[in-house]
Amino acid sequence: MKKLILGLALTAFGTGTALAQDVVRMGSEGAYPPYNFINDATGELDGFERELGDAICERAGLTCEWVINDWDTIIPNLVSGNYDTIMAGMSITEARQEVISFSQNYLQPEPSAFIGLAGADPEMTMTGVVAAQSNTIQAGFIAESEADLLEFPTPDETIAALRNGEVDAVLADKAFLEPYVGDSGGELVFLGDDVLLGDGIGVGTRQSDDELRATLDGVIGEMKADGSLNTMITKWFGDETPLFE
Known part of the structure; x- marks a missing residue:
C-alpha cells in the first residue's frame, strides 16, 4: 500500500497524550479515494478512513476532529503536534517506525x-x-x-x-x-x-502517545473480532479485498 518516508530527523514537542482531553485530532490527506477524499457535494472529508476513524472514536468515547494536511508534510506535522493521528492510507514500514508508531493494521497489504x-x-x-x-x-x-x-x-x-x-x-x-x-x-x-508492498495500513501516532495507541489498538481489535471492520472494507474496496479472519 501507500507511502514511505525516509530520512526524517524530527523531534516531538509540547503535545502530551491526546486522551487527556478526550479529543483526538485525526490527520488525513483527503486526496486518495477510496481511502480518503473530499466529497464534492458536502466539501467534507469522506471515504473509508473517515468512516472508520469516526467509528473508532465513537466506540472509544472520544471526539474526532479531522485535519487535512498535504502528504509531503503529514508525518512532520504529526510529530510537531498539529494533530494526534494519521489515517491517510499510510503503510506500516520499518523506516516510518523510526519516527512514529502505528496501531495494528486496519487493512492488510493490498x-x-x-x-x-x-x-x-x-x-x-x-x-x-x-x-x-x-x-x-x-x-x-x-x-x-x-x-x-x-x-x-x-x-x-x-x-x-x-x-x-x-x-x-x-x-x-x-x-x-x-x-x-x-x-x-x-x-x-x-x-x-x-x-x-508494505505491511498493511495502520493509524500513525507519536511514539510518546502510548495510551492513545493502546486505545486505538483495542477498538480495531474489537472491530476485527465482530466483523464490522470487514463489512466496512468490503463496502469501500469490494469483495476481492483481503479481509481479517
Missing part, C-alpha cells in the same frame, strides 16, 4: 499496480519513466528498479503526467487506480503484474 496508455509495452514498467506520488512505498520500489522515477506531490498529478506523455507508466495502489482505468474508455490499462 496490491499496487502499474497503469499505462493503451498499447503500451509492459516492459516499460521496469525500463521506462514511471511516475509515483512522492515519499511513497511505490516511489521507493521504482527507485530500486531499473526504471527512472518521476515523483509528483499528489496522485492525481501522476495520472495527468501519464496522459500528457511525460511518463510511460504510473505505480500506485490498485484500489486507487481502478476507477481511473474503468472510467477511461480504454485510454488507460493495467500493465504487467501487481506488486505487494
Whole structure:
C-alpha cells in the first residue's frame, strides 16, 4: 500500500497524550479515494478512513476532529503536534517506525499496480519513466528498479503526467487506480503484474502517545473480532479485498 518516508530527523514537542482531553485530532490527506477524499457535494472529508476513524472514536468515547494536511508534510506535522493521528492510507514500514508508531493494521497489504496508455509495452514498467506520488512505498520500489522515477506531490498529478506523455507508466495502489482505468474508455490499462508492498495500513501516532495507541489498538481489535471492520472494507474496496479472519 501507500507511502514511505525516509530520512526524517524530527523531534516531538509540547503535545502530551491526546486522551487527556478526550479529543483526538485525526490527520488525513483527503486526496486518495477510496481511502480518503473530499466529497464534492458536502466539501467534507469522506471515504473509508473517515468512516472508520469516526467509528473508532465513537466506540472509544472520544471526539474526532479531522485535519487535512498535504502528504509531503503529514508525518512532520504529526510529530510537531498539529494533530494526534494519521489515517491517510499510510503503510506500516520499518523506516516510518523510526519516527512514529502505528496501531495494528486496519487493512492488510493490498496490491499496487502499474497503469499505462493503451498499447503500451509492459516492459516499460521496469525500463521506462514511471511516475509515483512522492515519499511513497511505490516511489521507493521504482527507485530500486531499473526504471527512472518521476515523483509528483499528489496522485492525481501522476495520472495527468501519464496522459500528457511525460511518463510511460504510473505505480500506485490498485484500489486507487481502478476507477481511473474503468472510467477511461480504454485510454488507460493495467500493465504487467501487481506488486505487494508494505505491511498493511495502520493509524500513525507519536511514539510518546502510548495510551492513545493502546486505545486505538483495542477498538480495531474489537472491530476485527465482530466483523464490522470487514463489512466496512468490503463496502469501500469490494469483495476481492483481503479481509481479517
